[in-house]
Amino acid sequence: MERQKYITRFVIVISILLFSVQLGFSQSPYRDQIYKAYSRGKMDKWYELMHSCEKNVNSNSLEEQLELISYYYGYTAWLIGAEKYDTAEEYIDKSEKIIDKLLDESPENATLLAYKGAYIAFTIGISNFKAVYLGRRSMRYIDKSIELDPENIQGNIEKGNSMYYRPSVFGGDKTKAIKYYIKAVKSFEKQGLVVSNWMYINTMTALGQAYEATDQIQLAKLCYEKIIRIFPNFMWVEDELYPDMLKRNNL
Template identity: 85%
Template sequence: MERQKYITRSIILIITILFSTHLSFSQSPYRDPIYKAYSRGKMDKWFELMHSCEKNADPNNFEEQLELINYYYGYTAWLIGAEKDDLAEKYIDKSEKIINRLLERSPENPTLLAYKGAYVAFTIGISSLKAIYLGRRSMRYIDKSIELDPENIQGNIEKGNSMYYRPTAFGGDKGKAIKYYIRAVESFEKQGLVVNNWMYINTMTMLGQAYEATDQIQRAKLCYEKIMRIFPNFMWVEDELYPDMLKRNNL
């Protein structure tokens, strides 16, 4: 009887923590403007918002620190794509310090482990020579995340990214990436984390690109059209990816 009461209390506590995490993020003053900055390609505005979050986030508040990591993550990915490697390394370092500190408190948190794997992968993105010894390390964190929670959003995004970007000779497989992107998208939708969520729209976009890269053109088309229907005026898809795909495939 006592064991049953303990299990019941534990379940209630877990549900409460999960609900409060999603609620606090949805109520964040940064979520909507960060999405707007992302959708319009205004990374200068993203930087301003991220810097404000950095100044105001409570170091002892897990959810606020996780939100800050998320904004660092998006900005770091953009810096690497823009070949601003020195600045990217600065944000990798800042992010890893927060992640490592949080992992000391929650060593089996699947989202933190996925971010840890992602930032190791960012380092590879800056210097591909490091892939030889960092690639497996990155995958250990990501695989552990999915092992702990097969539906974890960040874990599935990072597994998808690793499959998409890794060379075929080293285990990359864009077809397999689709499976993980779909799982992440479905988790976003099941948890009601869709509206004005830059990570959701980014994952949908990666799914569309993976469909196109594997010659599933009709699915790519439908995916891009879904994005434009849910997120009108998302410049990357509306002005670039979708029209370019139509032109390439004579659609």
């Protein structure tokens, strides 16, 4: 099974369906179907749902615009993983226009700041040579997000992604990435944002991969088994990551 069928590294990267209140999250008409599309690797279905959300989003609702941004985020990450860079750039542009407008209105919104840093990182993912001048800019937004709200889920996810994927010579540290992924996972669980939440399961998967990358194999095994137990039809872990890890480590 090709990994590009799933939301790949930059989603482990990726986004969160974090709304301003839990009630808004539970009432989203797209959440369950987006999760099902993600869990089965059906990005054509994701695309349909995303554009339905786009057509119906209330431009006066921060909550609904954050939801749309999260869908753009997941789709952009998949496009980059599939090397569909031209289309990815279109969604980066669409997303940043919304984010910049919202930041003008709410310059200290930690979730928006984290998204801003993430979308700059997407641009680096398309053109690595841009890391020289965009890398620090991305981190300024992410660090400010965590400074304003140390418990912010999106901020911790993006900090974890940065630590995981950045080369060690530029400050990357996979062990430190684990700390931020764990913090995000705990916040999801504390806030009750677990059921049918594609970003929760994606962050759990990132944590499992980080454990494996740092040779903490038993912790990786437990993490993947938790995912399979809670989300029994998540193909990426159940059919690929977990069995491959067992085979590599003779478990």
